[in-house]
Amino acid sequence: MHARGAGAGSRVTLQTVADVVGVSRATVSNAYNRPERLGAELREQILDAARQLGYPGPNPAARQLRLGRSGMVGLLFTEPLSYAFSDPAAVLFLGAVARECETANAGLLLLPSPPNSDMARTLRGAVVDSMCIYSMPEDHEAVQAVMERQLPTVFVDQPRIRGTAFVGVDDRHGGRLVGEHVTALGHHNVGILTPRLLADDYVGPVGDDRLAASTFRIFKERFSGIRDALRHGPLPDVRITTQERNNTPEDGEAGAHVLLDSEPRPTAILGLTDQLALGALRAARARGLSVPGDLTLTGFDDIPEAATSDPPLTTIQQPLVEKGTAAGRLLLDLLQGGPAKEEMLNIRLLVRESSGPAREG
Amino acid sequence: MHARGAGAGSRVTLQTVADVVGVSRATVSNAYNRPERLGAELREQILDAARQLGYPGPNPAARQLRLGRSGMVGLLFTEPLSYAFSDPAAVLFLGAVARECETANAGLLLLPSPPNSDMARTLRGAVVDSMCIYSMPEDHEAVQAVMERQLPTVFVDQPRIRGTAFVGVDDRHGGRLVGEHVTALGHHNVGILTPRLLADDYVGPVGDDRLAASTFRIFKERFSGIRDALRHGPLPDVRITTQERNNTPEDGEAGAHVLLDSEPRPTAILGLTDQLALGALRAARARGLSVPGDLTLTGFDDIPEAATSDPPLTTIQQPLVEKGTAAGRLLLDLLQGGPAKEEMLNIRLLVRESSGPAREG
DNA sequence: TCAATCTAGTAGATCGATTCACTCACATTC
DNA sequence: GAATGTGAGTGAATCGATCTACTAGATTGA
Numbered sequence: 001m002h003a004r005g006a007g008a009g010s011r012v013t014l015q016t017v018a019d020v021v022g023v024s025r026a027t028v029s030n031a032y033n034r035p036e037r038l039g040a041e042l043r044e045q046i047l048d049a050a051r052q053l054g055y056p057g058p059n060p061a062a063r064q065l066r067l068g069r070s071g072m073v074g075l076l077f078t079e080p081l082s083y084a085f086s087d088p089a090a091v092l093f094l095g096a097v098a099r100e101c102e103t104a105n106a107g108l109l110l111l112p113s114p115p116n117s118d119m120a121r122t123l124r125g126a127v128v129d130s131m132c133i134y135s136m137p138e139d140h141e142a143v144q145a146v147m148e149r150q151l152p153t154v155f156v157d158q159p160r161i162r163g164t165a166f167v168g169v170d171d172r173h174g175g176r177l178v179g180e181h182v183t184a185l186g187h188h189n190v191g192i193l194t195p196r197l198l199a200d201d202y203v204g205p206v207g208d209d210r211l212a213a214s215t216f217r218i219f220k221e222r223f224s225g226i227r228d229a230l231r232h233g234p235l236p237d238v239r240i241t242t243q244e245r246n247n248t249p250e251d252g253e254a255g256a257h258v259l260l261d262s263e264p265r266p267t268a269i270l271g272l273t274d275q276l277a278l279g280a281l282r283a284a285r286a287r288g289l290s291v292p293g294d295l296t297l298t299g300f301d302d303i304p305e306a307a308t309s310d311p312p313l314t315t316i317q318q319p320l321v322e323k324g325t326a327a328g329r330l331l332l333d334l335l336q337g338g339p340a341k342e343e344m345l346n347i348r349l350l351v352r353e354s355s356g357p358a359r360e361g
Numbered sequence: 362m363h364a365r366g367a368g369a370g371s372r373v374t375l376q377t378v379a380d381v382v383g384v385s386r387a388t389v390s391n392a393y394n395r396p397e398r399l400g401a402e403l404r405e406q407i408l409d410a411a412r413q414l415g416y417p418g419p420n421p422a423a424r425q426l427r428l429g430r431s432g433m434v435g436l437l438f439t440e441p442l443s444y445a446f447s448d449p450a451a452v453l454f455l456g457a458v459a460r461e462c463e464t465a466n467a468g469l470l471l472l473p474s475p476p477n478s479d480m481a482r483t484l485r486g487a488v489v490d491s492m493c494i495y496s497m498p499e500d501h502e503a504v505q506a507v508m509e510r511q512l513p514t515v516f517v518d519q520p521r522i523r524g525t526a527f528v529g530v531d532d533r534h535g536g537r538l539v540g541e542h543v544t545a546l547g548h549h550n551v552g553i554l555t556p557r558l559l560a561d562d563y564v565g566p567v568g569d570d571r572l573a574a575s576t577f578r579i580f581k582e583r584f585s586g587i588r589d590a591l592r593h594g595p596l597p598d599v600r601i602t603t604q605e606r607n608n609t610p611e612d613g614e615a616g617a618h619v620l621l622d623s624e625p626r627p628t629a630i631l632g633l634t635d636q637l638a639l640g641a642l643r644a645a646r647a648r649g650l651s652v653p654g655d656l657t658l659t660g661f662d663d664i665p666e667a668a669t670s671d672p673p674l675t676t677i678q679q680p681l682v683e684k685g686t687a688a689g690r691l692l693l694d695l696l697q698g699g700p701a702k703e704e705m706l707n708i709r710l711l712v713r714e715s716s717g718p719a720r721e722g
Numbered sequence: 723t724c725a726a727t728c729t730a731g732t733a734g735a736t737c738g739a740t741t742c743a744c745t746c747a748c749a750t751t752c
Numbered sequence: 753g754a755a756t757g758t759g760a761g762t763g764a765a766t767c768g769a770t771c772t773a774c775t776a777g778a779t780t781g782a
Binding site: 025026064065066067 | 759762766
């Protein structure tokens with residue numbers, strides 16, 4: 001016996017209200033959704049009765065079943081959802097998506113992806129009209145599950161699937177820009193810090209096979225771009241470390257220490273993300289290495305922190321906010337029956353003070 | 362004629378699949394939701410047929426209507442939703458709520474609150490099992506709309522409504538701590554920076570009536586706390602500026618300039634939030650004032666930036682992450698039929714380097 | 723051998739709203 | 753005065769799944 005509602009034993013529905021007022025169900029529905037279709041005083045009377053009865057308004061699930069749409073956009077995210085709020089790039093992106101949704105009065109549903117539980121079920125149950133997939137590995141079961149639902153879907157960064165809407169940048173080109181930059185500065189001995197390349201929790205050096213097998217398209221591309229560039233210079237000795245877990249400064253720091261312990265010590269460390277590069281900066285400081293005097297450091301993304309670090313980070317700028325805006329807009333377009341476009345946004349090399357000429361000898 | 366689905370003119374439902382396989386609707390449903398209730402090979406057969414037919418899985422709206430629950434938690438936020446991602450305190454809070462939801466495998470629905478459109482309708486339409494209201498003015502129509510839906514609801518910070526679940530801190534006490542701190546340092550001439558106190562867009566000095574009428578409980582309380590403390594010292598000359606729009610450093614900077622232009626110039630500026638205080642710091646720097654030499658500055662919240670600013674900000678530390686965790690947990694508890702608890706979290710004064718003794722007269 | 727138990731699957735009621743096609747009463751127009 | 757419109761409200765079909773009983777047949781037990 002719940003002490004909740006006003007009175008009756010059973011639940012209050014449209015019908016209850018209709019009965020009390022003495023009109024039909026349809027009329028009560030109209031009172032809520034089509035005010036112009038009934039007299040003003042009758043409408044007031046109905047709404048009053050509803051309040052009196054503690055009627056919580058038309059049941060959203062029922063309404064949706066009938067209407068066939070929910071006014072909500074789903075968003076699926078790499079890794080734990082909570083991480084979405086700790087990665088600056090993600091926060092910027094999400095904020096922009098949210099802004100777009102807001103203008104269209106659509107709710108934004110953040111879907112969890114706890115590693116253990118079965119995603120497929122959760123995803124099947126999400127009441128959304130369209131879906132945004134932000135930076136997921138291409139073999140993730142969730143991607144499959146979403147595709148099966150046949151919802152209008154926008155992919156951001158990865159995976160990139162033919163015929164689907166997509167927003168991203170030319171990551172390979174970005175890698176090339178970084179590579180050319182450090183090559184031009186005379187660095188021969190270069191280390192690369194990359195986030196996870198496969199779904200496992202491996203940490204350590206990355207070989208060709210691992211790179212080739214990677215399911216994280218963007219890192220693979222950035223990586224390849226860097227290699228493209230380095231090949232043109234004198235053959236460099238590339239050391240690489242994959243970070244376990246998330247794309248955080250902490251992991252970047254750990255990885256950087258490994259690189260800096262190796263012989264010969266790299267004169268430049270290229271982070272495949274700013275977060276990792278920022279971690280490398282900490283590692284350099286901890287060892288008393290001057291940047292860029294003793295060590296050149298570059299990032300990728302241009303998160304706000306990259307500009308305010310000491311020294312500011314040389315990095316590839318990609319329009320994070322614009323990316324969110326584009327994704328949001330595409331999402332809304334798809335709902336209107338728009339085509340599944342691909343949007344490639346512009347990037348550029350931002351040379352700041354963390355990169356400098358390689359030291360002689 | 363849509364070029365979508367596999368074949369038939371009409372939509373594919375459970376029934377379609379059932380007909381094709383030659384079993385009942387219930388059995389197909391079981392194939393998805395109760396695998397143990399039917400033979401393995403029949404299940405495979407059904408799932409295959411479903412794939413073949415392009416069946417997107419059980420319709421979530423229908424399933425919800427029947428089940429009476431959605432597995433989603435709604436979150437309503439002060440001001441534009443996009444702002445949620447630009448305020449560090451909010452990001453921390455949201456991240457923690459998200460983490461909790463994730464463990465329970467619940468989706469987090471961020472509800473938009475665009476100023477113009479009618480919230481009530483959007484809120485009525487949101488398919489959620491429970492609701493979190495984060496820092497809304499008490500007279501906001503959305504609060505009313507949510508209450509009407511009679512969902513289990515958790516209020517955070519404001520409004521605080523008797524008998525509802527609540528998470529917050531003793532803001533008045535926090536104000537008092539700050540007030541006592543600056544009084545002890547000998548400041549007599551103190552300026553206060555507060556975010557919006559009423560739903561209007563007023564900017565300027567704040568009088569008693571405005572304060573009394575404020576619908577933003579927490580700022581009112583922080584304010585009162587400061588006053589409580591200052592009353593015990595020699596009667597201070599309190600200048601106050603309300604900021605239009607959001608709680609941003611930009612607005613704090615503008616407000617600080619106004620305070621610093623007044624005569625006699627305050628020797629201390631107390632920000633009712635860190636964001637505002639950080640803005641004041643910029644203003645001081647722009648004028649070549651040393652902090653805390655020429656000007657003492659304090660904040661409230663202890664966002665991460667408060668610790669890394671130069672100088673680090675003296676502030677009231679409140680456990681932002683813990684707040685989110687508590688809210689999330691309460692939300693989930695309520696769904697299990699738990700009681701509507703009130704949780705008051707601890708705060709403390711964090712004396713850093715932005716506050717110092719008042720200069721001799 | 724006859725009853726009890728188990729398995730695999732089914733029929734049909736139900737969740738709560740929306741909307742199309744009508745009716746009815748009354749007003750307007752030529 | 754017949755034809756036409758109009759505003760207000762109604763009846764019934766419909767959206768797509770889930771779940772509680774129930775049944776037919778197979779297996780077990782004494």
